[in-house]
Structures are given as C-alpha cells and as structure tokens.
Amino acid sequence: MTLTIGKIASLSDVTADTLRYYEREGLLRPAAKSEGGYRLYDRYTVRRVRFIKEAQHCGFTLAEIRQLLALRASDAACCRDVRRVALEKKLQLEAKIKAMLAMSKALDRLIKECTKENRSLDDCPILAALEK
Amino acid sequence: MKVELFYTPGCEKCADGKDALRATALELVPDLVWREVNVLEEIDYAVEVGVLTLPSIAIDGEVAFSSLPTCRQLRRELIRRNGKGA
Numbered sequence: 001m002t003l004t005i006g007k008i009a010s011l012s013d014v015t016a017d018t019l020r021y022y023e024r025e026g027l028l029r030p031a032a033k034s035e036g037g038y039r040l041y042d043r044y045t046v047r048r049v050r051f052i053k054e055a056q057h058c059g060f061t062l063a064e065i066r067q068l069l070a071l072r073a074s075d076a077a078c079c080r081d082v083r084r085v086a087l088e089k090k091l092q093l094e095a096k097i098k099a100m101l102a103m104s105k106a107l108d109r110l111i112k113e114c115t116k117e118n119r120s121l122d123d124c125p126i127l128a129a130l131e132k
Numbered sequence: 133m134k135v136e137l138f139y140t141p142g143c144e145k146c147a148d149g150k151d152a153l154r155a156t157a158l159e160l161v162p163d164l165v166w167r168e169v170n171v172l173e174e175i176d177y178a179v180e181v182g183v184l185t186l187p188s189i190a191i192d193g194e195v196a197f198s199s200l201p202t203c204r205q206l207r208r209e210l211i212r213r214n215g216k217g218a
Contacts, residue, residue: 080142
C-alpha cells in the first residue's frame with residue numbers, strides 16, 4: 001500500500017512542506033514516484049514521521065534524529081547505544097539550563113540596580129552594564 | 133593532577149581505550165589521580181564539569197577531550213599542563 005504526501009501529512013499531523021523538508025534533510029525517502037511524478041510513501045512512513053516529531057519535541061536536532069534513526073535500523077546497535085545518545089542530549093540540555101540560569105541571575109542583579117524608573121536613558125544602569 | 137574519564141556502562145569505545153590511557157597517564161605522572169566516572173550514576177557532576185559528549189576526559193576538573201584521545205594526544209596534553217603548573 002502506498003500513500004500520497006497529502007495522506008501522510010494528514011495522518012501524521014504535519015504539513016506537506018514539513019515532509020519535503022525532512023526529505024531534504026535525509027530523514028525521509030518516498031518509496032516510489034507515481035507516473036505523474038508524485039511522491040508515494042509506504043505505510044511505515046507515518047510511524048517514522050511521528051518518531052521524528054517526538055524526538056524534535058525532546059530537543060534532538062535533525063542531525064541527531066538522523067543518528068537515532070540509523071541506530072534504530074542498524075542490526076549491530078543495541079539499546080545502550082541509544083541510551084548514550086539520550087544521555088549526551090541530557091548533558092547538553094543541562095548545560096544550556098545552567099547557562100540560562102546564570103543569565104537570569106545576571107539580569108536579576110541588573111534589574112535590582114535600576115531603582116529609579118524615570119531616569120534618563122543616559123543614566124540607565126542596565127544599558128551601562130551591558131555596554132561595559 | 134586529576135584525570136577523569138566520563139563514560140557510560142557498556143560503551144565499547146571506552147572499554148577498548150581506557151586501560152592504555154590510564155597506563156600512559158600514570159607512567160607520565162606517577163602521583164596522578166585517575167578516576168572513571170559512570171555518568172549514569174554521577175550525571176550532576178558531569179554537568180558541573182561541563183561534559184557534553186561521551187566518552188570525555190577532564191583534567192583537573194576541566195574538559196580536555198570530548199572524545200577518547202590517543203595515548204599520544206593524552207601524553208602531550210599532560211606534559212603541557214604539567215609544564216604550566218611548574
């Protein structure tokens with residue numbers, strides 16, 4: 001059974017443009033083309049698209065998703081290989097959270113410094129601190 | 133000096149290279165502390181050090197290699213840092 005791009009899009013709740021984008025990024029490949037040159041997909045494509053969306057939701061980049069899909073299809077890979085990828089993603093997310101918390105604290109300090117609301121912009125301590 | 137290897141259990145890459153790396157490090161710096169950190173058990177510590185990929189090697193609490201180096205690369209890095217500290 002083959003499905004058109006429109007059918008895949010509606011079944012997996014994405015747009016046809018998104019599916020074409022996934023294809024350009026090497027995440028998806030039509031099983032065939034119709035006589036008129038339209039893309040035709042097999043029934044496993046919906047599952048694959050949902051997998052891509054869920055992984056994106058967890059913060060994986062398209063390159064990382066490509067890696068996960070390759071692991072999923074590899075006979076030589078096993079669960080611990082996927083766990084390593086997930087663990088690396090967690091480390092990267094935690095590092096981002098740490099950096100953002102530091103930024104938030106720095107902003108707290110700057111906001112505290114700004115005690116007078118009607119000071120002129122030339123005397124604004126927040127702008128002055130950012131210009132340092 | 134402290135060298136820490138951050139790894140995940142079952143990682144063949146880590147298992148293959150770590151004995152040779154440890155021997156290289158200890159041969160060069162006999163009083164060196166070598167520690168193997170299982171990231172599944174010490175993820176907070178790995179985040180604190182700034183580990184982003186696995187396996188990684190940190191020297192004195194700073195990520196020095198984001199993948200396993202060769203013995204030669206590790207040796208060169210240890211010599212560089214030892215020279216700095218002298």
